[in-house]
Structures are given as structure tokens and as C-alpha cells.
Amino acid sequence: MMSNLLDNRYRVTSVLGSGGFGETYLAEDTKMPSNRRCVIKQLKPVADNPQMYELLQQRFHREAAVLETLGEENRYIPKLYANFAENGLFYLVQEWIDGLTLTETIERGGKWAEDAVRQLMISILQTLIYVHDRGIIHRDIKPDNIILRSGEPVLIDFGAVKETLNVSTIRSSTQQAHSIVIGTPGFMASEQAAGRPFFASDLYSLALTAIFALTGKYPQELGTDPQTGEVLWQSHVVNISTALKSIFTKVLQFDPRDRYSSAREMLEALQQSQIRQNAPKQVPISPAMSNMQTVAVTPRGYTPPFTPQQSISAQPPDHSVYVYQSQQNPQKKILGQIVATVIVGGAIGAAIALGVVISQNGGIVALWNKFSPFNRPVAKVPFYFLADSAYKDKESAGFRVEKLKSLGYKDAGMFWIPDYPNLGNNQFQQVYTSQFKDLDSCIVKLQEHLKYIDDAYCAYASLDAKASSQRFTGSDLPPSSSPSPSPTATPTKSPTATPSPTRPSPEQAVRDYYNLINDRQFQNAWRNLTPKFQRDRAGGYKSFTDWWGTVSQVSVNGVRIVESKENSAIIDMDITYQKGKAIFPETLRMSLVWDESSKQWQINETQRQ
Incomplete structure (x- = not known):
């Protein structure tokens, strides 16, 4: 076991594996407050002279940049934290997957x-x-x-x-190359x-x-x-x-x-x-x-950071409700699949043959979006729906719809959120399990679906921008199995409303805090921090608002209680930030304390995990 710090930063704690290309270590990042665990891969370059070594080093850094992009944009690929060379060896520092x-x-x-x-x-x-x-x-x-x-x-x-x-x-081609x-x-x-x-x-x-x-x-x-x-x-x-x-x-x-x-x-x-x-x-x-079926919780899952900016059609995109028509005419369906496969597969093959790097801003993705069987427009009408997930692109949303159908949700579908202005203007494809005529019917199904998607909710999609969304979440359900409340009651709690006499759970307090952020109510969100935490933030309220102003959307994908006491709690959260077109997943450990004067949980400290 090496005793010195790698890159004057990483302390190796154990050897995870060894092979012909080098060794893999579990390490701690001593320059992070949490001593974050990470995986370090030591790679041995195969070079026989200094010139070749320098060229290999350049290629290593270039390929590491590719890994960085993959990990930042997809939560099912480890993040790359750093790469460096030391004592003639190359190192990759990656996310530890627990x-x-x-x-x-x-x-x-x-x-x-x-x-x-x-x-x-x-x-x-x-x-x-x-x-x-x-x-x-x-x-x-x-x-x-x-x-x-x-x-x-x-x-x-x-x-x-x-x-x-x-x-x-x-x-060069004139030299002998061993494979x-x-x-x-x-x-x-x-x-x-x-x-x-x-x-x-x-x-x-x-x-x-x-x-x-x-x-x-x-x-x-x-x-x-x-x-x-x-x-x-x-x-x-x-x-x-x-x-x-x-x-x-x-x-x-x-x-x-x-x-x-x-x-x-x-x-x-x-x-x-x-x-x-x-x-x-x-x-x-x-x-x-x-x-496995919860791969996408808004906007969790395979969510490319860019929506294709162009289509192969000169016509503007149709953002009507999109429902995958699994019962469409079999001959037409098969023909559509063949066309999509030939065009997409052929284009990929041609791109590879020509050495072309396939761009995510059009190209193959645009072709797929054009010919994908997920794109079947139907008329826009108001309806209640049980929300499952949301995605930046129709292709990924279509995959989720198809997965829901395979799980028995035969009426699953999706729509573009801005088409229903009472829901806001988030640029996502909303996936739902089914549609309903009234809120009560949706709430019955909500209780079942919360077992699989803890952020599922019922809402009303309307073409009237002034109509209430009547959003109803799992936290609005009664604690017992008593009959579902009537939709005439207020279905959602406003973040600025007078606190209920019943103390909210720490988990719900955190979700409410990020709802305030998404609603751009930064002053109310700032009040949810303890005075200590406010002092710890360099720049105070100004830096708080400046930073959150760069985040267009934050989603809480999962909350887990680590420790719970009467007046304090520690929770772990999976969070996704959206900044412009980029999406950044992160896991935080947050400590909360109960403030009796304001009757609310306040955030006292956060650490990246």
C-alpha cells in the first residue's frame, strides 16, 4: 500500500484490482471537506521513447475529456473528477459507485x-x-x-x-504494429x-x-x-x-x-x-x-443535456400531446420501424466509415426524432394525469412510456409541458401513467404508484393559463388508509402559507425548500437556513441569490433518512441541477434542526457525498 498522497491530494485506502494495464485503488480526496471516496485507476503507458510518451500523454488527456463529458451528462456512467500523470504513470480519478x-x-x-x-x-x-x-x-x-x-x-x-x-x-503505417x-x-x-x-x-x-x-x-x-x-x-x-x-x-x-x-x-x-x-x-x-423501473424521476435518468436544435424538416416541431400508439396498424408500424432502422443505422454506418463524430445537436439524433414511432400527435385537451417522469427529449420519454406500458400501464403517454400553460413553462416532456376525468380517481392510482416513483403526483393539465394545476403529491395523502380526500380541499401546500400545526417531516421540508428555489422565492428559501449556515455562506444573501440564479431547475430525485431525532435530522439526497442545457447530478448530506419560533425545519449544514 502506498503511503504518500497521489497528486498531493488522494490517499489510497485499499487496492480494488490489478491487471495488465495497471491497478485500481479506492482512495479519499483529502482536499474535500467530506474526504470524498473515489476510485483511482493507475494506467501504465506502453511507450518505447520520450517522444512517443509525450504523444501518448496528449491522447490520454484527450480521451479523459471524453470520459468527463460522458460522466457529467449521464448518471449511469461514473463521473471523472480528475486525471494526471505522475512518475511516468497516468491516473484517472473517478466517482466511487456504491x-x-x-x-x-x-x-x-x-x-x-x-x-x-x-x-x-x-x-x-x-x-x-x-x-x-x-x-x-x-x-x-x-x-x-x-x-x-x-x-x-x-x-x-x-x-x-x-x-x-x-x-x-x-x-505510422510503415512501422510494425503489434495489436x-x-x-x-x-x-x-x-x-x-x-x-x-x-x-x-x-x-x-x-x-x-x-x-x-x-x-x-x-x-x-x-x-x-x-x-x-x-x-x-x-x-x-x-x-x-x-x-x-x-x-x-x-x-x-x-x-x-x-x-x-x-x-x-x-x-x-x-x-x-x-x-x-x-x-x-x-x-x-x-x-x-x-x-430498475425508477430509472427516471423528474428529470432523472438518461437525460441528454442538449435538445436537438434542428430538425430535418423545414416545418416547426409539433409539441402536441405525444402518445406511443402500440396498437397502430401492424403493417404501417413495421414499415416505420424499417425506415427508422435503415436511415438511422445507415447514417451511423456512413458516419463511422467517414470518421465523422456523431453530434448530439442534430445528425443521427435528429433523424431518430423524426422517424421515431414515439412521435404520434393527438389532439390537445384538458385532463387530469398521474405524473411519472420528465425528460428533455422525446426519445428518452418515449422509452419510459414504453417501459410503463410493459409494466401494465397501457394508457401511459407523454406531452410537452408548455402546451399546458397552467403547468408552467419547463421545457420537458412529461410522462404520465394514465389520464383521468377527476382528481379523486387519480389519487387512488397515486397511492399505488408511489411505491415505484416517490415523486409521482396528480395534476390538472389545462389550456387555460389561469387554471389551477391542483397538484396533489404523496405528502398530501392521509397517514392511514382512510378514503382519499375530496378535490374540493386545497390539494397542495403553498410554500409561503402559514405552517400547519402538524410538524412536517424533514424530507418534506427539504422538498419544500427546493420548490421555493424553483419558484425563484430566494428570500423565503434563505430564511430556511439557520443563522449559522447563513454566516457560513461567503457573500451572504447576495451570493446565495447569484448562485441559484444560474440554476434553471433543481430536482430532488431521492431522500433517505440517516438519523432522526426530535429536533434534528440528517438526510441524504440525490439532486439534479439544470444549468442552461447542462444537467449535473449530485448527492448531498444535509443536517436540519427544528426552529420552534418559525415552526419549521432549517438547514444547518450540507456536505457533498
Whole structure:
């Protein structure tokens, strides 16, 4: 164990792993107040002279910048905190993902059922869509590189930086180059083992990872057909649907040209097979994946930081209510899917062949948004709805709608929030589970859905900007199972209203505080801080308002009680800040104290986790 600080900052506490490319450590950041835990990857560059080393260092920093972008914009990829070189070695400092790997989960809890494996694949495919659209191949998808954080899969250990450290990748064509292979034997497709990975190589590895979750067996235990080179998985996977078997059969073809052309195509096949297979009822989910369906809580989940600024159509976008028509004419539906697949897949292939970096501000994303079957406009009408999630783009919202349909919410849909001015002007696609004629009916369903989405709520969407949204949240429900309150009662508590004689919970106090921030009521929010915390903030109220003025939206995605006493509490929160077009997730630990004079909880201290 090294005793000195790395980069004069990071204290190594344990070794997590070791391999041919270097070592991985668990460390503490001594320059953060919380001594934040992080993962440090020590990478050994393969260079045989100083000039090559300098060039490798430049490439290393460039590829690290790519990892930084991926981690900042997607919560299912670890954040990159820093990168540096020291004593001839390169280092990446990344976010510590608290959870068990898929390997550890299966070893401890046993094999998963098909429903849980489907949810795992759907979530990973959504992350791969995000990664592949940026021209990046992961190259090492396997159970050890999927960590389940609160049930949600985080994809770790991208192989791109490792390849940049190999001098053979930057030699001139006249020099002898010895190949370097990134990946894990067994989970690698044949073309990847030969040093020529494709996007379809990641899909191949994902399928073998899913089979591991179903069977507990590694690819080496399955066997290989000596004639075709294909994995002999069929006899090991029993009691799964014919549809899932067909998907595995296609994605595990030896020739990558015979597999799905993209993660989108595989995801669509998986979702469509699930719709055909499942009856309209709640699908039971394995306990290990109980949180998998909560991948998006406003605006949590795969939320690209930019909405495409242009369309391939000259006409302005139609922001009517968008509902995925799963019962549309089969021939038209299939034709639409073929067109979308050919155009999107062909464009991706052409971009790769030409060495083009696929932009997120148009290009392939714009093509997908144009031809996606999620974009089916229907008439705008006032209605009550049960809110589930919200997203910056229609594609991700459509994926969530499809997931809700597969879970039995056959009336799930989405709409663009500004189309209903009484709800505000947040630039999000609102996903809902169903529509209702009255608030009482929605509240009945709200009590059920809160088990899966703790931020779910009922509201009224109206074309009249002056109409009340009648927002009704879980905190408005009675503590017992008594009948739901009448909608004639005030359904929501105004943050500025006189405090109720009943003391609110610390969790609700925090949500109310951020509601004040979102409503730009900075003075009232400032009063929710203790005098100590106000003094601790350099610049006082002015800096408080200046900083929050740069945040267009803050969302509380989860609240967990750490300690609760009569007049104090400590909670952990998952928060998402939106600044302009960028979205930044963060976990905070917050201490609160009860102020008897104002009859409210006040924030006394916060720390980043």
C-alpha cells in the first residue's frame, strides 16, 4: 500500500484490482471537506521513447475529456473528477459507485428471472444508445463492469483510454504494429478479439452478460460450436420466452453483420417482444431489480443535456400531446420501424466509415426524432394525469412510456409541458401513467404508484393559463388508509402559507425548500437556513441569490433518512441541477434542526457525498 498522497491530494485506502494495464485503488480526496471516496485507476503507458510518451500523454488527456463529458451528462456512467500523470504513470480519478457488481449480486442472491434480466438489458441499452451516438464503443461489458446502485445499473470501466496508451495505435503505417485487444475473454465477440470492435460487439457482450444473470454461468462454461464459432447457450437457458430466445439468437451471431445494427434496434426488439408477451397487469420484478423501473424521476435518468436544435424538416416541431400508439396498424408500424432502422443505422454506418463524430445537436439524433414511432400527435385537451417522469427529449420519454406500458400501464403517454400553460413553462416532456376525468380517481392510482416513483403526483393539465394545476403529491395523502380526500380541499401546500400545526417531516421540508428555489422565492428559501449556515455562506444573501440564479431547475430525485431525532435530522439526497442545457447530478448530506419560533425545519449544514 502506498503511503504518500497521489497528486498531493488522494490517499489510497485499499487496492480494488490489478491487471495488465495497471491497478485500481479506492482512495479519499483529502482536499474535500467530506474526504470524498473515489476510485483511482493507475494506467501504465506502453511507450518505447520520450517522444512517443509525450504523444501518448496528449491522447490520454484527450480521451479523459471524453470520459468527463460522458460522466457529467449521464448518471449511469461514473463521473471523472480528475486525471494526471505522475512518475511516468497516468491516473484517472473517478466517482466511487456504491453498490454490488452484477457478479456479486448473482453470487449472493442467485439467478435472476426473465423479467429482471429484461429490465437490466433495457437500462444498459439506453446507456449504450447514449454512448454509441457519440461514436464510442465500451468494449468491456461484463458482469464485473455493471454496478447496481440502489438497483440501477451503472456501466463502468470504458476501454477507450486503455487503447490510447498503446504505442502501436499511433505508429505510422510503415512501422510494425503489434495489436492490442481491449476486453475480457469469453464476453468478447470474435471481431473484438481480433482487434476490430464494432457497436454490435457491445451488444454481443451484453447478451452474454444477460445469460450469466439468467444461468449463473460464464461464457466459457457454455461451450462453442466448432463449425460456426457460435456460443452454445440454448441448452443452458430454460424457462424463458421464445421472444427473448430469438433476441439472443440474433445478437449472438458470429458475424457482426448478422446481429442488430444498433443498440436502438435491439432495444426496440426487446420492448416490442415484451409488449406482445405481457398482459396488461403489473409485471413482478426480482427484488434485486426493484428499483430498475425508477430509472427516471423528474428529470432523472438518461437525460441528454442538449435538445436537438434542428430538425430535418423545414416545418416547426409539433409539441402536441405525444402518445406511443402500440396498437397502430401492424403493417404501417413495421414499415416505420424499417425506415427508422435503415436511415438511422445507415447514417451511423456512413458516419463511422467517414470518421465523422456523431453530434448530439442534430445528425443521427435528429433523424431518430423524426422517424421515431414515439412521435404520434393527438389532439390537445384538458385532463387530469398521474405524473411519472420528465425528460428533455422525446426519445428518452418515449422509452419510459414504453417501459410503463410493459409494466401494465397501457394508457401511459407523454406531452410537452408548455402546451399546458397552467403547468408552467419547463421545457420537458412529461410522462404520465394514465389520464383521468377527476382528481379523486387519480389519487387512488397515486397511492399505488408511489411505491415505484416517490415523486409521482396528480395534476390538472389545462389550456387555460389561469387554471389551477391542483397538484396533489404523496405528502398530501392521509397517514392511514382512510378514503382519499375530496378535490374540493386545497390539494397542495403553498410554500409561503402559514405552517400547519402538524410538524412536517424533514424530507418534506427539504422538498419544500427546493420548490421555493424553483419558484425563484430566494428570500423565503434563505430564511430556511439557520443563522449559522447563513454566516457560513461567503457573500451572504447576495451570493446565495447569484448562485441559484444560474440554476434553471433543481430536482430532488431521492431522500433517505440517516438519523432522526426530535429536533434534528440528517438526510441524504440525490439532486439534479439544470444549468442552461447542462444537467449535473449530485448527492448531498444535509443536517436540519427544528426552529420552534418559525415552526419549521432549517438547514444547518450540507456536505457533498
